[in-house]
Amino acid sequence: MDLNVVWFALVAVLVIGFFLLEGFDYGVGILLPFLGKDDTDRRVIINTIGPFWDGNEVWVIAAGGAIFAAFPNWYATMFSGFYLALMLMLLALIVRGVGFEFRSKDRHPTWRKVWDWMIFVGSLVPALLWGVAFANIIHGVPIDADMQYVGNFGTLLNPYALSGGLATLSAFTLHGAVFLSLKTKGDIMERAHRAAAWLWLPTVVLVLGFVLFSVFATDMFTRLGVNPGAVPWGAGVALLVAGWFIRQRRHGWAFIMTSLTIALSAITVAMGLYPRVMVSSLNPAWSLTIYNAASGPYTLQVMTIVALIFVPIVLIYQGWSYWIFRQRIGREDTLEY
Amino acid sequence: MDALAVARWQFAITTVYHFFFVPLTLGLAILVAIMETIYVRTGDEMYKRMTKFWGKLFLINFAMGVVTGIVMEFQFGMNWSEYARYVGDVFGAPLAIEALMAFFLESTFLGIWIFGWDRLPKGVHAGVMWLVAIGSNLSALWILVANSWMQHPVGYAVENGRAVMTDFWALISNHYVWHQFPHVIFAGISTAGFFVLGISAYHLYKRSSGQEVWRRSFQIATVYALIGAVLVGLVGHSQAQQVHKDQPMKFAAAEALWETEAPASLSLLTIGDLSGTKEVFSIRLPYAMSLLTCNNLTCEVRGMNELQAEFEATYGPGDYRPPIPIAYWSFRGMLTAGLLMILVALPALYLVLRGKLDPAPRAIRLLLLAIPLPYLANTSGWILAEVGRQPWIVYGLLFTENGVSTIVGAGTVLFSLLTFALIYGGLMVIDVYLLTKYARRGLSGGKEAPALTMAPEAE
Numbered sequence: 065m066d067l068n069v070v071w072f073a074l075v076a077v078l079v080i081g082f083f084l085l086e087g088f089d090y091g092v093g094i095l096l097p098f099l100g101k102d103d104t105d106r107r108v109i110i111n112t113i114g115p116f117w118d119g120n121e122v123w124v125i126a127a128g129g130a131i132f133a134a135f136p137n138w139y140a141t142m143f144s145g146f147y148l149a150l151m152l153m154l155l156a157l158i159v160r161g162v163g164f165e166f167r168s169k170d171r172h173p174t175w176r177k178v179w180d181w182m183i184f185v186g187s188l189v190p191a192l193l194w195g196v197a198f199a200n201i202i203h204g205v206p207i208d209a210d211m212q213y214v215g216n217f218g219t220l221l222n223p224y225a226l227s228g229g230l231a232t233l234s235a236f237t238l239h240g241a242v243f244l245s246l247k248t249k250g251d252i253m254e255r256a257h258r259a260a261a262w263l264w265l266p267t268v269v270l271v272l273g274f275v276l277f278s279v280f281a282t283d284m285f286t287r288l289g290v291n292p293g294a295v296p297w298g299a300g301v302a303l304l305v306a307g308w309f310i311r312q313r314r315h316g317w318a319f320i321m322t323s324l325t326i327a328l329s330a331i332t333v334a335m336g337l338y339p340r341v342m343v344s345s346l347n348p349a350w351s352l353t354i355y356n357a358a359s360g361p362y363t364l365q366v367m368t369i370v371a372l373i374f375v376p377i378v379l380i381y382q383g384w385s386y387w388i389f390r391q392r393i394g395r396e397d398t399l400e401y
Numbered sequence: 402m403d404a405l406a407v408a409r410w411q412f413a414i415t416t417v418y419h420f421f422f423v424p425l426t427l428g429l430a431i432l433v434a435i436m437e438t439i440y441v442r443t444g445d446e447m448y449k450r451m452t453k454f455w456g457k458l459f460l461i462n463f464a465m466g467v468v469t470g471i472v473m474e475f476q477f478g479m480n481w482s483e484y485a486r487y488v489g490d491v492f493g494a495p496l497a498i499e500a501l502m503a504f505f506l507e508s509t510f511l512g513i514w515i516f517g518w519d520r521l522p523k524g525v526h527a528g529v530m531w532l533v534a535i536g537s538n539l540s541a542l543w544i545l546v547a548n549s550w551m552q553h554p555v556g557y558a559v560e561n562g563r564a565v566m567t568d569f570w571a572l573i574s575n576h577y578v579w580h581q582f583p584h585v586i587f588a589g590i591s592t593a594g595f596f597v598l599g600i601s602a603y604h605l606y607k608r609s610s611g612q613e614v615w616r617r618s619f620q621i622a623t624v625y626a627l628i629g630a631v632l633v634g635l636v637g638h639s640q641a642q643q644v645h646k647d648q649p650m651k652f653a654a655a656e657a658l659w660e661t662e663a664p665a666s667l668s669l670l671t672i673g674d675l676s677g678t679k680e681v682f683s684i685r686l687p688y689a690m691s692l693l694t695c696n697n698l699t700c701e702v703r704g705m706n707e708l709q710a711e712f713e714a715t716y717g718p719g720d721y722r723p724p725i726p727i728a729y730w731s732f733r734g735m736l737t738a739g740l741l742m743i744l745v746a747l748p749a750l751y752l753v754l755r756g757k758l759d760p761a762p763r764a765i766r767l768l769l770l771a772i773p774l775p776y777l778a779n780t781s782g783w784i785l786a787e788v789g790r791q792p793w794i795v796y797g798l799l800f801t802e803n804g805v806s807t808i809v810g811a812g813t814v815l816f817s818l819l820t821f822a823l824i825y826g827g828l829m830v831i832d833v834y835l836l837t838k839y840a841r842r843g844l845s846g847g848k849e850a851p852a853l854t855m856a857p858e859a860e
Contacts, residue, residue, distance in 0.1 A: 122509075144479055
């Protein structure tokens with residue numbers, strides 16, 4: 065196994081980490097205006113992700129850095145090609161980030177209301193756009209022989225990609241609702257639970273729709289075979305079982321199941337993509353792969369050593385932070401945000 | 402306007418804006434960690450209130466640094482994709498390491514710090530703040546490893562028309578890093594020092610409650626600011642001597658030196674013509690530049706005209722001079738602000754040593770006016786570093802004009818530039834409003850307010 069493969073796997077790990085963790089952060093942000101009846105409720109909701117959201121967001125920054133370091137051509141083609149989409153993403157992440165930090169620092173109701181909607185939009189837009197982006201990567205976008213994207217913003221908004229966006233949007237929102245059921249108490253937990261129960265069916269429909277769409281719009285399943293194997297099936301089963309656990313009010317298990325759904329779905333996409341990293345819709349030979357987009361072997365070696373040391377360390381201390389703040393939060397608790 | 406010009410404007414605006422927040426984060430993280438350590442060691446609640454007050458301002462500032470930092474990472478690919486293709490093999494590595502080693506550390510532990518006051522033992526909580534400080538400053542290290550490579554590329558080979566890393570250790574041991582990194586760290590320390598000094602002075606003058614907190618903050622910040630201001634100057638001096646060797650054109654432009662001189666005179670004031678490329682009028686101090694550049698009175702300092710001819714011979718026809726007025730005036734802006742910082746810190750030190758803070762003299766409120774000085778120095782310093790390197794994006798290796806994304810149209814970049822300018826402008830207003838509000842509010846009547854505010858606010 066050469067290091068190009070290792071780095072494909074590492075980028076996948078970082079993206080999965082990002083989807084798992086930021087996934088529920090986005091979900092919590094999206095549910096904020098609907099589950100919080102008053103200001104204290106909304107603060108409780110934000111405080112459930114308070115200690116984590118910033119550390120969670122670093123997963124995508126690390127993934128971006130890893131792509132830049134290991135696959136510069138992928139980074140260059142994708143970031144310049146998906147220009148307006150990424151700009152929207154950046155604006156969303158900016159208002160969302162400062163929204164968390166600023167919203168409770170002034171008492172004026174309008175101030176708080178505005179930031180709450182910023183957090184909502186700032187969570188909704190990326191939750192949708194990441195799906196759109198990855199659906200486009202696997203579906204294929206016009207990339208020419210010089211590895212340059214030759215489409216425009218409209219090219220990215222095709223029905224298949226939008227279906228991918230709705231799949232991630234719904235999955236992250238469900239993931240967030242389950243997380244809130246797990247982290248809050250009292251009325252808020254009750255509302256979060258009801259939201260999770262209500263969101264489950266639409267999520268199943270949207271995710272299933274995306275999977276069926278993928279059969280026709282991509283070569284993913286021709287590549288994986290008629291029976292695509294344990295991973296995609298596992299993703300589907302986990303999503304179904306999540307619904308059952310939600311109904312049983314076993315939110316810990318439900319959270320594990322939505323996490324599995326997200327992780328296994330991401331792995332499925334990675335398997336369908338491999339060894340390509342961006343599919344060209346113009347000519348299969350022009351697709352970017354882990355070889356033609358990669359850095360040299362020396363850089364990959366250096367980066368492998370760095371990643372093997374630091375990713376486990378990150379996992380340990382992030383795990384510790386989740387352990388410290390494992391309790392449920394309620395209206396009577398000290399709310400920092 | 403072409404896409405190149407707009408992309409450069411966007412980079413300039415977003416970098417300067419990002420770096421407006423970064424130095425305070427770097428310096429204040431360490432200072433808050435020091436305050437909390439004193440609290441743990443003495444058990445004196447006064448230091449806890451001090452830690453929480455400055456910690457609050459730290460957080461407001463930190464959030465802005467984070468969200469504007471993501472823009473920087475994305476921008477290399479969005480606007481500068483040909484640059485990214487050319488240098489990714491070398492330049493991507495420090496950026497990725499920054500995220501893995503430093504940014505994860507500071508973000509995760511900052512979350513623990515904010516929410517962990519009642520959940521962690523005191524000593525552990527202070528240790529967490531130290532990890533935040535280490536994370537922030539490590540983050541600066543890796544970003545500067547990346548930037549230093551653009552200023553003075555080492556440890557690479559050019560293969561198939563792109564740069565490939567051959568020696569990772571060379572990137573880290575690049576002497577350019579070991580000037581830039583301490584320079585930025587001490588800039589951060591002086592920024593935080595004057596920030597705390599100015600606000601403490603305001604509260605001493607206002608006789609706000611918790612005088613003990615303001616007095617101690619003032620004392621600590623005076624020492625901190627002075628250390629920062631003196632060391633940033635010393636390192637900067639050594640860095641300038643290094644730039645003279647590594648990037649003689651940047652150095653000559655910053656000194657407005659057109660003709661090679663030996664001994665070289667120092668420009669005290671130079672006015673150029675409207676194109677900014679010709680000297681019209683100059684007041685010069687003989688021998689001084691030789692002395693500053695190489696520690697003797699007679700050495701040769703090469704001027705832009707000779708360097709231009711030499712560069713044309715090496716790299717082909719073209720204009721190898723950076724925008725001279727920007728290089729010259731940003732250098733002077735930085736120097737002036739730096740010298741003023743030392744001049745302002747000395748009377749503060751006098752007050753501290755003489756124990757004249759109680760009651761504080763009226764003049765002390767003037768220290769509030771010193772807060773912008775480090776900001777002026779930080780901003781003009783980065784402008785000099787980046788503009789002075791032009792026309793190169795990687796010195797001697799790649800021209801800025803060859804780094805820009807070829808597929809992104811000028812209209813798209815302009816749209817993005819205007820959007821960012823608008824959002825950033827609005828956020829600046831909000832951020833300054835919040836900082837001023839919390840800085841003025843002080844300690845909320847001196848009692849132990851829950852994190853001073855985040856709880857339902859008692860105005």
